[in-house]
Amino acid sequence: xxxxxxxxxxxxxxxxxxxxxxxxxxxxxxxxxxxxxxxxxxxxxxxxxxxxxxxxxxxxxxxxxxxxxxxxxxxxxxxxxxxxxxxxxxxxxxxxxxxxxxxxxxxxxxxxxxxxxxxxxxxxxxxxxxxxxxxxxxxxxxxxxxxxxxxxxxxxxxxxxxxxxxxxxxxxxxxxxxxxxxxxxxxxxxxxxxxxxxxxxxxxxxxxxxxxxxxxxxxxxxxxxxxxxxxxxxxxxxxxxxxxxxxxxxxxxxxxxxxxxxxxxxxxxxxxxxxxxxxxxxxxxxxxxxxxxxxxxxxxxxxxxxxxxxxxxxxxxxxxxxxxxxxxxx
Ligand SMILES: [Mg+2]
Numbered sequence: 001x002x003x004x005x006x007x008x009x010x011x012x013x014x015x016x017x018x019x020x021x022x023x024x025x026x027x028x029x030x031x032x033x034x035x036x037x038x039x040x041x042x043x044x045x046x047x048x049x050x051x052x053x054x055x056x057x058x059x060x061x062x063x064x065x066x067x068x069x070x071x072x073x074x075x076x077x078x079x080x081x082x083x084x085x086x087x088x089x090x091x092x093x094x095x096x097x098x099x100x101x102x103x104x105x106x107x108x109x110x111x112x113x114x115x116x117x118x119x120x121x122x123x124x125x126x127x128x129x130x131x132x133x134x135x136x137x138x139x140x141x142x143x144x145x146x147x148x149x150x151x152x153x154x155x156x157x158x159x160x161x162x163x164x165x166x167x168x169x170x171x172x173x174x175x176x177x178x179x180x181x182x183x184x185x186x187x188x189x190x191x192x193x194x195x196x197x198x199x200x201x202x203x204x205x206x207x208x209x210x211x212x213x214x215x216x217x218x219x220x221x222x223x224x225x226x227x228x229x230x231x232x233x234x235x236x237x238x239x240x241x242x243x244x245x246x247x248x249x250x251x252x253x254x255x256x257x258x259x260x261x262x263x264x265x266x267x268x269x270x271x272x273x274x275x276x277x278x279x280x281x282x283x284x285x286x287x288x289x290x291x292x293x294x295x296x297x298x299x300x301x302x303x304x305x306x307x308x309x310x311x312x313x314x315x316x317x318x319x320x321x322x323x324x325x326x327x328x329x330x
Pocket of ligand 1 (some may be wrong): 015016017018026269270271294
């Protein structure tokens with residue numbers, strides 16, 4: 001069989017449950033990644049984590065795997081938002097969600113190119129009448145009258161009562177409190193990570209940002225009799241896959257709009273409802289590979305609800321499979 005030309009395929013890696021478990025590498029992951037890099041195979045890391053920025057995530061993964069990871073190949077759930085920064089311009093962007101960035105969630109958004117960013121907490125402190133029962137001893141902030149252009153839910157909010165109240169108020173306005181939006185929603189809402197729950201040590205799964213958004217849209221509908229409009233950026237939603245394609249296209253052709261014709265993108269993931277569902281919906285040129293080292297730990301041959309194109313034991317086996325499918329000599 002004829003060998004395919006190098007560069008006619010690319011690999012998208014999920015991180016947790018595929019390459020690492022928390023702070024530890026998954027056996028074989030380092031060697032598998034090293035082999036891929038030594039052959040200069042185009043690749044990108046796509047994770048739903050939004051608590052840090054691309055550089056910090058690349059650095060932590062580099063340390064765990066002892067392989068250099070280029071931050072340009074690191075796509076977090078909020079990374080595609082970078083493409084919205086110009087359109088929002090100087091309008092104020094309110095952000096909520098727990099973050100490990102030294103400058104909080106605001107720092108993450110500034111790193112994506114947003115010029116005018118404020119946390120929903122600071123915005124609420126400038127408008128204390130929005131939360132009549134909240135005590136703010138010694139805390140005073142000037143009221144904010146700037147036009148709000150967008151709200152970003154980066155990760156799980158910390159104070160749900162405050163955020164639910166303030167975000168329903170802002171999203172139902174023209175962008176200025178007290179001025180109703182009218183028939184169409186004026187303030188954009190971007191949701192980075194839509195996970196309903198997340199795993200945490202020794203307790204049942206905790207509510208994630210997806211659970212918060214469900215509450216927000218219910219309250220918004222009850223108050224305004226309109227559906228809340230929003231765009232989701234993390235997996236399994238399509239913006240994550242379109243952005244990954246643009247990053248891979250730059251690696252493969254130098255142009256973000258041009259993947260090589262006939263190119264196949266292999267997505268390796270451990271979570272059927274996120275990694276596999278998203279790749280299966282991303283187009284015929286995407287092939288999903290489910291590994292058994294993370295969320296999917298069933299003895300079943302495949303996931304029933306979101307079956308992958310291929311199921312293998314681990315990331316090393318996934319890369320061997322890709323070589324075989326692509327007729328590449330190892
Ligand atoms: Mg995972």
